[in-house]
Amino acid sequence: MKRLLFISLLVHIMLFPLMSKGSFAQVDEGGKPSLSIVIDDLGNHMNGTEDILNLQAKLTVAIMPFMPSTTADANAAFEKGHEVIVHMPMEPKVGKKSWLGPGAITADLSDEEIRKRVEDAIENVPHAVGMNHHMGSKITEDKRIMQIVLEVCAERGLYYLDSKTTGKSVIPEIAEELHLPYLENNLFFDDTYSVSHIEKQTQRLENRLKTENRLIAIGHVGVSGPMMVTVLNRHIEHLKEKAHIIPLSEQIEGSEWLR
Numbered sequence: 001m002k003r004l005l006f007i008s009l010l011v012h013i014m015l016f017p018l019m020s021k022g023s024f025a026q027v028d029e030g031g032k033p034s035l036s037i038v039i040d041d042l043g044n045h046m047n048g049t050e051d052i053l054n055l056q057a058k059l060t061v062a063i064m065p066f067m068p069s070t071t072a073d074a075n076a077a078f079e080k081g082h083e084v085i086v087h088m089p090m091e092p093k094v095g096k097k098s099w100l101g102p103g104a105i106t107a108d109l110s111d112e113e114i115r116k117r118v119e120d121a122i123e124n125v126p127h128a129v130g131m132n133h134h135m136g137s138k139i140t141e142d143k144r145i146m147q148i149v150l151e152v153c154a155e156r157g158l159y160y161l162d163s164k165t166t167g168k169s170v171i172p173e174i175a176e177e178l179h180l181p182y183l184e185n186n187l188f189f190d191d192t193y194s195v196s197h198i199e200k201q202t203q204r205l206e207n208r209l210k211t212e213n214r215l216i217a218i219g220h221v222g223v224s225g226p227m228m229v230t231v232l233n234r235h236i237e238h239l240k241e242k243a244h245i246i247p248l249s250e251q252i253e254g255s256e257w258l259r
């Protein structure tokens with residue numbers, strides 16, 4: 001009797017996960033690649049924000065700290081089921097410091113001031129579980145500064161997305177030393193501001209989904225925001241057929257970083 005019970009329990013345990021997920025879903029979804037769509041530059045009432053947040057897919061939205069709609073955008077995104085990350089402004093090689101907005105990381109800051117600015121930014125963006133940078137081609141090549149930025153992320157349990165605004169980023173090396181979960185951008189939707197370019201990039205993304213298992217693509221609100229909305233509205237259902245659209249944190253789960 002005991003043995004029978006054991007067998008029936010065993011059968012139940014073996015079958016239950018399949019049944020609970022739904023076997024059709026497993027057959028349909030098996031082998032689909034993962035895609036994360038990241039939208040940068042929220043937090044300043046930027047064009048396209050509301051429509052982006054209304055898209056029927058789990059996006060990751062990068063919100064700038066200390067801006068007029070930082071809190072409102074973070075809360076709205078979270079309530080609609082999107083993932084929130086801090087869009088940390090960092091000094092670029094070319095461009096004015098004034099473009100960066102408040103609380104930015106610049107190369108002239110002391111170690112203490114950098115740490116304080118990163119901590120304050122994380123506290124200023126509700127629901128944030130990760131970070132990427134706004135601009136930052138100068139800072140992300142700077143070991144002293146990125147060491148501090150990434151240490152704070154590690155202490156606070158945030159992952160880091162390198163949008164790769166420079167070819168000489170020190171982020172991978174430092175993240176590895178710190179065992180910080182770290183991801184890289186694969187494609188920008190809107191590096192040129194036109195619907196036809198964003199369409200072309202989306203087509204490129206779809207082609208890459210045929211051969212690559214995990215992809216991360218970044219777009220923006222602001223000047224290109226309404227164009228992003230137009231193209232994503234046109235293609236989101238199709239992209240959902242081709243890939244699992246998941247937030248960045250789910251790309252990390254099961255990656256080598258957490259093993």
Ligand SMILES: [Zn+2]
Nearest residue numbers: 040041134135
């Ligand atoms: Zn940005």
